[in-house]
Amino acid sequence: MHKFLRAIGFSNLNKKELDNIIADIIEHPTVLKVAEDSEGNEFAEMSKEYGEFMGISLRGTYREDDRFEVDYYYPYFCGKQISTREKVEIEKHAEKESYAGVCDEVRIGVTLIFYLQNIVDYFAEKKYSLSLHPQNGVILAALSTDGKILLPINKPENKNRHQNGGTRDRNCLIAAAREGDEDAIENLTLEDMDTYSMLSRRVAHEDVLSIVESYFMPYGIESDQYSILGEIMDVSLVQNQVTLENIYCLDILCSDISFSVCINQKDLLGEPQVGRRFKGNIWMQGSINYQD
Incomplete structure (x- = not known):
């Protein structure tokens, strides 16, 4: 049973109920896409929505008698907006026909890895030696099974403007440092020392979550899972059409990156x-937005 099924409202499924859902998706898919996989075989993806922007996808191949053979399934949640426009490299997972997107996102300070949702579109683009439809950003979304709500940090408006300017300057320094700019590297080192000194003074008499506004860092041993803390920009409550469980869809701004998070109300x-x-652990998914 997939751990993140409960994030889209299937928190109490047994094996028989899951088999019935898979059979129903094969019979009545919301979306069906077919392409050639990395080995030249016919690869198909079937998806069915069980709520707004969320559902279950099946991936597998068709037999000679036109029967669909399921290789694996996964719950998905679709984002609403482009989260990053950094160039993405696609890497195949070793054990099955699934893929991860990898990009260097300077705003979060770590390599961003996400589970690729639209691999059929990727297969279609890969067939051409020169891509006819270049990447136009990545739409990120995440599933969560563990989260909590924290109060915001009280900050003056002028401090927000100053912080936004400082973030842009730091991103420029990081980009320059990656190109080997020694002055940028030195400035970043001095800035980190100042930050460490400030934190050391404040943490003695303040709670750490009143100092740290947001963070984005790897969680566990799987490369596409993260622990995050970010500001809630929008909230909607949707219902799973089968189980009638309530699901929160949150638009999060975390380390200056916007993406959506789906979590069971429970x-x-x-x-x-x-x-x-919002503070919690997430499984990051994403789809590459190819230009028309």
């Missing part, structure tokens, strides 16, 4: 509201 501690913060 797994979220606290009441989400715009301006408050």
Whole structure:
């Protein structure tokens, strides 16, 4: 049973119920896409929505008698907006026909790895030696089974403007440092020393979550899972059409990156509201937006 099924409202499925759902998806898919996989075989993906922007996808191949053979399934949640425009490299997972997107995103300070949703589109683009439809950003979304709501940090408006300017300057320095600019490297080192000194003073008499506004860092041993803390920009409550479980869809701004998070109401501690913060562990998914 997939761990993140509960994030889209299937928290109490047994094996028989899951088999019935898979059979129903094969009979009545919302979306069906077919392409050639990395070995030249016919590869198919079937998806069915069980709520707005969320559902289950099946991936596999068709037999000679036109029967669909399921290789694997996964729950998905679709994002609403482009989160990053950094160049993405695609890497195949070793054990099955699934792929990960990898990009260097300077705003979060770590290599961003996500589970690729639209691999059929990727196969179609890969067939051409010169891509006819270049990448136009990545739409990120995430599933979560563990989260809590935190109060916001009280900051003056002028401090927000100053911080936004500082973030842009730091991103420029990081980009220059990657190109080997020694002055940028030295400035970043001095800035980190100042930050460490400030944190050391404040943490003695303040809670760390009143100092750290947001963070984005790897979680566990799987490369596409992260622990995050970010500001809630929008909240909507949807219902799984089969189980009638309530699901929160949160638009999150984390380390200056916007993406959506889907979490079961049972797994979220606290009441989400715009301006408050979400803290939790996520499985990052994403789809590459190819230009027409």
